[in-house]
Amino acid sequence: MIQVPSPLRLRLDSNALIANWRWLAARSGSAACGAAIKADGYSLGARSVMRRLTAVGCRDFFVATWGEAAALMPLPEGVSLSVLHGVGASDMIAARTLPVRPVLNSLEQVARWREAGEGRPCDVMIDTGMNRLGLRVEEALGGTLNGLRIEALLSHLASADEDSDQNAAQLAAFRAVREAVPARRYSLANSAGICLGRDFAFDLTRPGIALYGGTPRDEAAGHIRQVVYPETRVLQVREVVAGESVGYGATWTAPRNSRIAVANLGYADGFLRCHAAADAGASWQGRALPLIGRVSMDLIAFDASDAGAIDEGDWLALDYDLPRTAVRSGLSQYELLTGLGARFERIWI
Ligand SMILES: *Cc1c(COP(=O)(O)O)cnc(C)c1O
Numbered sequence: 105m106i107q108v109p110s111p112l113r114l115r116l117d118s119n120a121l122i123a124n125w126r127w128l129a130a131r132s133g134s135a136a137c138g139a140a141i142k143a144d145g146y147s148l149g150a151r152s153v154m155r156r157l158t159a160v161g162c163r164d165f166f167v168a169t170w171g172e173a174a175a176l177m178p179l180p181e182g183v184s185l186s187v188l189h190g191v192g193a194s195d196m197i198a199a200r201t202l203p204v205r206p207v208l209n210s211l212e213q214v215a216r217w218r219e220a221g222e223g224r225p226c227d228v229m230i231d232t233g234m235n236r237l238g239l240r241v242e243e244a245l246g247g248t249l250n251g252l253r254i255e256a257l258l259s260h261l262a263s264a265d266e267d268s269d270q271n272a273a274q275l276a277a278f279r280a281v282r283e284a285v286p287a288r289r290y291s292l293a294n295s296a297g298i299c300l301g302r303d304f305a306f307d308l309t310r311p312g313i314a315l316y317g318g319t320p321r322d323e324a325a326g327h328i329r330q331v332v333y334p335e336t337r338v339l340q341v342r343e344v345v346a347g348e349s350v351g352y353g354a355t356w357t358a359p360r361n362s363r364i365a366v367a368n369l370g371y372a373d374g375f376l377r378c379h380a381a382a383d384a385g386a387s388w389q390g391r392a393l394p395l396i397g398r399v400s401m402d403l404i405a406f407d408a409s410d411a412g413a414i415d416e417g418d419w420l421a422l423d424y425d426l427p428r429t430a431v432r433s434g435l436s437q438y439e440l441l442t443g444l445g446a447r448f449e450r451i452w453i
Pocket residue numbers: 140142188260293294295296310311312313314
């Protein structure tokens with residue numbers, strides 16, 4: 105195969121990832137701190153994230169599907185992996201073959217695992233108010249789970265990123281279930297839940313977004329470091345005359361004679377049109393290049409008039425601070441990360 109250099113790359117900061125995990129682990133108190141690495145590690149690369157976090161002591165990982173779990177084989181020594189979406193009838197072969205636990209989400213799945221799980225351990229999700237996945241609290245009581253080898257009993261917070269009464273209500277409901285259902289460990293908090301305080305940590309926390317540089321709540325601001333730095337290469341630098349327009353729909357007109365840097369990036373890479381808001385842009389050697397005009401499928405334009413000697417082949421660093429970019433674009437920090445496409449080469453630094 106010919107090696108083709110990519111004109112798009114994500115610089116991924118290993119030290120920032122590790123520092124974020126360590127901060128979340130410290131905030132988790134005596135609870136173990138795991139990692140949600142579904143959606144290919146929020147698009148950074150699940151295997152790369154797992155390797156880096158395992159090296160600093162993280163032992164508990166969560167993916168969404170059995171396909172994601174299978175792609176992570178073989179697991180590093182001593183690592184536990186759970187599949188959040190549970191075990192459907194068509195998942196049983198994978199579930200019996202892989203050294204991975206299902207998170208049982210319904211009475212049907214409990215019955216299926218009792219019947220065909222050969223006594224192997226599982227996790228169980230209890231729905232304490234989100235009404236997405238999991239057994240209802242009343243379904244979990246009264247002995248339905250007796251005899252299962254429950255490694256971790258989970259629930260998931262619906263509004264942890266807000267100061268909502270639902271947080272205390274879910275905490276109370278989870279405590280009640282914990283009294284009634286024996287399990288080796290109990291786990292409630294995602295990234296935002298960790299910020300809510302030690303009461304929410306129980307035995308095991310499951311951060312995702314904050315590992316990757318997202319700020320789930322104000323408590324994390326100033327502690328969570330940016331991990332993902334998207335960069336794109338300049339394809340062409342062109343001069344436009346005052347009054348000429350740039351791009352589809354001619355939405356940007358040059359107020360003066362301008363230099364335009366056209367780069368290899370577009371909505372097909374997850375860089376959507378909604379990024380083209382007032383203060384979006386990139387930088388090159390410390391100089392700001394405002395984004396101009398509409399984002400195309402594979403191309404994007406910047407005003408490089410103040411960017412000195414920028415030229416074809418130069419790398420532009422996109423402004424991609426997650427909380428700020430989320431506000432600007434109207435996308436969530438989760439959408440910003442998981443949308444970053446396959447054409448970015450992932451380069452860990
Ligand atoms: C995705 C997910 C997490 C991680 O959530 P973040 O908000 O990214 O920290 C934790 N638990 C469950 C069940 C999840 O689905």
